Amino acid sequence: MFNKQELIDFCETARSSYLDHISIDCVVFGFHEGQLKVLGLKIKNEASWYLPGGFVMKDEPIEMAANRILKERTGLDEIFLQQFRVFGDPDRARPHHDMYKDMLPPEENWFSMRFLTIGYYALVDFVNVNPTPDGHSESCTWYDLTDLPDFKLDHAQIIKSALDTLRLQLNYQPIGYNLMPKEFTMPELQKLYETILDKKLDRRNFQRRILGFGILNRSEQPRKGGAHKAPYLYSFDLKNYQNALKEGLKGGW
Amino acid sequence: MFNKQELIDFCETARSSYLDHISIDCVVFGFHEGQLKVLGLKIKNEASWYLPGGFVMKDEPIEMAANRILKERTGLDEIFLQQFRVFGDPDRARPHHDMYKDMLPPEENWFSMRFLTIGYYALVDFVNVNPTPDGHSESCTWYDLTDLPDFKLDHAQIIKSALDTLRLQLNYQPIGYNLMPKEFTMPELQKLYETILDKKLDRRNFQRRILGFGILNRSEQPRKGGAHKAPYLYSFDLKNYQNALKEGLKGGW
DNA sequence: AAGCTTGGTGTATTTTGAACACAATAGTAT
């Protein structure tokens, strides 16, 4: 939470740089140790968590704004980023209005405004991310989707909505290029799908199906070192992958 | 296009009632005589068309705003309405900025602002719609999707994007309840699917498949009067239909 | 009544998906 001087400063910059009434919130999915994770920011001295988010500059395309925000929190460029919904309840930011209402009169107070937030979700490779808190947060860290802290405002709902969209997307688009490291084994990829869908899949059938999409290349060398049989390493065939993104995996009709 | 006095009046109301920077545009799909149609507004004395649209009142949920706008243009309540994307290019409304930039200084001029528009698409029963133009348009009418007039701004792109979303939706959700009259024949419903997908479907297989969803009820009485064999009449089983909407038709994985 | 057109139902074939068996490999325990 801001103190008065911080609030005044922030509001001044905000009013001059950003578009009123619009914010962006990003649900950043990562995958690590068999768990689907989401990036969250913990506010200083509070048990409050928020999604990485921000505002749109007056002359900035919204996709660029989302990318800029994510770059600041993750260090990553060129992220797979997808708009999925606008959250527009008039009361969704009421806790923020109340929090700051005594510090500044409404016409100067950025947080007394109503905000619609554009929800984006991002898929990123866990190990490439360098989570970086912003000014009002003490930490930026990964949280298990199954064990989320207390996200404020409607951010818990935004996460759920993003997950629903991701699950739906699995049905007609390939996924994984953005979530997996360059090389991975088939069981690892399967684990990703199982985690997103929250159900077990048959090992053999999964392999046949995913290979059928023709978006994977198998390396010559299997991964050695682990116990048990050495699995093959795969990587995504970027060209076919991109193509599958456009064409869809299998039309219904 | 407004004259100066109209512009002044409009801007005054707009500034006091509506949220800055946000608009809503609706792609209203109807189905008639084997053709998919879209509702368009023709501006007075111009060869310019726009989608039905409007703004969000300062204290109004965005879904309510979209419903309000559609009610004004169609007379319909309780429309199937779905948000599908935000269009946020900074230049998307440049023609509007330019059109009015000499009439009023920017700080008073509603149309000098940048607008993000939230795209909604609606599915409606053609015969129930009472197309009603708004103040600046001379007509509100249906246009064949295959033969659209010159939609301005990015509205042609919005229509295309809505259609893509609709096609995708066909794969995992039932459709038709909102587009067909209460009772209809199987060939009529098939025609709807064929029109949306823009391809021919096999008569027999279509029937089996759609019946397999269990969302249709068959009437006792076939439709008499037309030439040739009298077809059965069907109606949607609303309860199963709603359920199918929630559950989805067939998961991919 | 024959013929045309449209709609309803059935059936063979192919494709796809789900369930399962078995072989191969690398480490571990004895």
Add this chain to the structure above:
DNA sequence: ATACTATTGTGTTCAAAATACACCAAGCTT
């Protein structure tokens, strides 16, 4: 070394679903 175990790769079977037709029924036309 040898047996054992956990894990991965590949194949086979069976059922369900999609596809492509064939045929029959009904209503109007001639």
